[in-house]
Amino acid sequence: xxxxxxDNGYYGEFGxxxxxxxxxxxxEELRKNYLKITSEDSFKxxxxxxxxxxVGRPTPLYFAQRFSEKYKTRVYLKREDxxxxxxxxxxxTIGQILLARRLGKKRIIAETxxxxxxxxxxxxxxxxxxxxxxxxxEIDIKRQAxxxxxxxxxxxxxxxxxxxxxxxxxxTNEAIRDWINNPTDTHYIIGSVVGPHPYPDMVARFQSVIxxxxxxxxxxxEGRENPDYVVACVGGGSNAAGAYYHYLDNPxxxxxxxxxxxxxxxxxxxxxxSVLGKAGIIHGSKTLLMQTTDGQITEPYSISAGLDYPxxxxxxxxxxxxxxxxxISITDEDAMKAGIELxxxxxxxxxxxxxxxxxxxxxxxFNPEDIIVVxxxxxxxxxxxxxxxxxxx
Amino acid sequence: xxxxxxKLAQDKKILSIYFTAGYPSLEDTVPxxxxxxxxxxxxxxxxxxxxxxxADGPTIQESSTAALKNGMTTEHLFSQLSKIRxxxxxxxxxxxxxxxxxxxxxEAFCKKCSEIGIDGLxxxxxxxxxxxxxxxxxFQENGLVNVxxxxxxxxxxxxxxxDNATDGFIYMVSSASTTGKTQGFGSVQTDYFKRVADMxxxxxxxxxxxxxxxxTFSTATEHAKGAIIGSAFIKMISRDGRSGIRxxxxxxxxx
Numbered sequence: 001x002x003x004x005x006x007d008n009g010y011y012g013e014f015g016x017x018x019x020x021x022x023x024x025x026x027x028e029e030l031r032k033n034y035l036k037i038t039s040e041d042s043f044k045x046x047x048x049x050x051x052x053x054x055v056g057r058p059t060p061l062y063f064a065q066r067f068s069e070k071y072k073t074r075v076y077l078k079r080e081d082x083x084x085x086x087x088x089x090x091x092x093t094i095g096q097i098l099l100a101r102r103l104g105k106k107r108i109i110a111e112t113x114x115x116x117x118x119x120x121x122x123x124x125x126x127x128x129x130x131x132x133x134x135x136x137x138e139i140d141i142k143r144q145a146x147x148x149x150x151x152x153x154x155x156x157x158x159x160x161x162x163x164x165x166x167x168x169x170x171x172t173n174e175a176i177r178d179w180i181n182n183p184t185d186t187h188y189i190i191g192s193v194v195g196p197h198p199y200p201d202m203v204a205r206f207q208s209v210i211x212x213x214x215x216x217x218x219x220x221x222e223g224r225e226n227p228d229y230v231v232a233c234v235g236g237g238s239n240a241a242g243a244y245y246h247y248l249d250n251p252x253x254x255x256x257x258x259x260x261x262x263x264x265x266x267x268x269x270x271x272x273x274s275v276l277g278k279a280g281i282i283h284g285s286k287t288l289l290m291q292t293t294d295g296q297i298t299e300p301y302s303i304s305a306g307l308d309y310p311x312x313x314x315x316x317x318x319x320x321x322x323x324x325x326x327x328i329s330i331t332d333e334d335a336m337k338a339g340i341e342l343x344x345x346x347x348x349x350x351x352x353x354x355x356x357x358x359x360x361x362x363x364x365x366f367n368p369e370d371i372i373v374v375x376x377x378x379x380x381x382x383x384x385x386x387x388x389x390x391x392x393x
Numbered sequence: 394x395x396x397x398x399x400k401l402a403q404d405k406k407i408l409s410i411y412f413t414a415g416y417p418s419l420e421d422t423v424p425x426x427x428x429x430x431x432x433x434x435x436x437x438x439x440x441x442x443x444x445x446x447x448a449d450g451p452t453i454q455e456s457s458t459a460a461l462k463n464g465m466t467t468e469h470l471f472s473q474l475s476k477i478r479x480x481x482x483x484x485x486x487x488x489x490x491x492x493x494x495x496x497x498x499x500e501a502f503c504k505k506c507s508e509i510g511i512d513g514l515x516x517x518x519x520x521x522x523x524x525x526x527x528x529x530x531x532f533q534e535n536g537l538v539n540v541x542x543x544x545x546x547x548x549x550x551x552x553x554x555x556d557n558a559t560d561g562f563i564y565m566v567s568s569a570s571t572t573g574k575t576q577g578f579g580s581v582q583t584d585y586f587k588r589v590a591d592m593x594x595x596x597x598x599x600x601x602x603x604x605x606x607x608x609t610f611s612t613a614t615e616h617a618k619g620a621i622i623g624s625a626f627i628k629m630i631s632r633d634g635r636s637g638i639r640x641x642x643x644x645x646x647x648x
Binding site: 016019020022024025169170173182183279281282284289293295296297 | 443444445447448450451454458461466467468490491492493494495496497517518519520523541542543544546547548551566569570571574
């Protein structure tokens with residue numbers, strides 16, 4: 001059994017391209033070209049060079065000594081927080097902008113929740129001199145003022161999504177509507193492993209540099225390519241997809257996905273999609289989805305804007321239902337504590353999304369000889385206001 | 394014979410109206426359908442509201458949100474429509490997004506439609522390939538026409554594939570846009586309508602998106618069998634209520 005995508009764009013029963021006909025030519029153009037273009041030598045050279053010189057890759061694989069001592073196991077942190085713009089998101093936007101340029105696109109659109117993907121998209125558009133429009137929920141615009149300012153400084157236009165709940169889900173709807181209205185000159189850079197095929201696979205491939213580096217770096221440090229576990233937080237799931245990618249079909253490596261329980265999985269204010277979701281269609285993909293019995297999409301909640309999404313990428317839906325992945329949900333409170341703990345044990349302030357992944361060590365024992373790689377997907381600068389308010393710093 | 398095919402066989406241009414079920418008030422669904430028929434509308438598309446209508450502009454988004462807030466559900470719509478065939482004889486189509494149908498169960502949904510006397514479905518985000526692989530037989534067993542969309546960007550090859558996969562009409566989206574967006578048709582649209590008309594397809598074409606008055610209706614139906622009005626009708630009804638229906642329909646037919 002493979003846990004990667006099949007030729008029809010499915011992971012088990014999840015995935016596909018459930019899109020209105022208006023989007024068919026755009027998505028079909030991508031589907032026909034993404035593998036061909038991304039496997040060309042000239043593409044690979046340009047992608048690798050930008051990842052190295054512009055993003056700052058490879059990012060370190062750091063043995064977290066004091067954190068490991070506290071939890072009596074061996075924890076490595078994959079330092080995606082050290083990427084340019086502060087998170088793994090830029091790996092994907094670099095890949096997609098190079099692809100968009102080769103497809104002759106003149107305009108880029110993107111959705112963003114907390115603003116990290118919006119900033120990463122605005123950044124690569126500035127780098128390439130391409131027009132950039134970012135859709136962001138009106139509520140998120142108010143919550144994430146510094147990232148809105150960053151996007152504007154980078155030359156992007158930030159358009160408030162005024163429909164629905166005015167958060168990430170609605171920003172994604174608005175970006176899709178923009179694409180319907182601009183089908184020929186525009187490329188939509190989706191920020192996670194969600195959306196219609198080929199997006200989940202394409203984004204996972206661009207992020208797969210994370211697990212590729214983990215294999216090489218762990219080999220040097222431990223003499224083996226395989227950790228016992230690889231751990232990542234999952235909203236849509238792009239950092240997780242990248243961290244798992246080369247280990248998906250390797251049963252020696254345990255896969256742990258950490259979701260946001262919000263105020264508690266069953267409080268009605270949660271984003272724990274694996275527990276609360278059912279198979280359905282969101283943003284063009286069949287996946288696990290939080291919805292009413294009537295099939296209306298419901299609003300998730302998490303203190304972390306990056307995990308505040310009612311669905312999950314189809315790869316992760318399949319990892320969950322097949323039992324390949326172990327899914328753990330972490331509350332706001334436990335995540336916030338873990339964020340402070342890593343700051344004080346290792347001198348690294350993580351993004352609140354990432355703090356969820358770090359919080360599992362309080363919940364789940366590991367053996368002392370286990371090697372666990374946690375994908376440290378982003379840095380906490382963007383979350384300072386939330387940390388300040390939460391801890392009255 | 395299916396009511397849709399019967400209607401399309403008539404020697405006239407078809408006027409079809411889309412409205413969102415449960416809007417402006419929850420129990421408006423059936424009175425609106427009756428009034429539309431009495432005003433001379435040929436076919437009605439009953440919108441099953443969805444929380445995240447990707448292909449729709451603000452007008453239909455807002456009517457969908459309001460309908461859901463009013464308490465509209467799939468089950469409630471079916472109960473509203475349960476006796477519709479005692480009084481209404483024009484073709485009725487349910488249009489909605491695929492997820493609510495999937496949650497109801499595609500087979501159960503189609504069966505229920507057939508019992509009520511619904512003639513067809515339009516599910517824009519159910520792709521052709523998925524339909525053919527998993528659902529075509531269910532639709533056929535229940536006598537439901539599945540209506541597919543085409544756009545100015547749809548290739549000739551795919552239009553032919555769609556023409557072969559359906560047996561009713563083709564929903565010809567007038568331009569690359571969400572609903573309620575375009576104002577008036579230029580030569581780009583009329584060339585496209587003509588290009589498709591000249592393909593000599595098995596199914597007639599009905600134009601949707603961008604039709605709001607008698608002028609756009611007559612331009613759209615110059616080369617096509619009929620046209621669908623959605624957002625403009627919803628705007629009217631949120632302003633004038635059900636009493637504005639007759640005048641609105643007469644203004645479309647009047648050249």
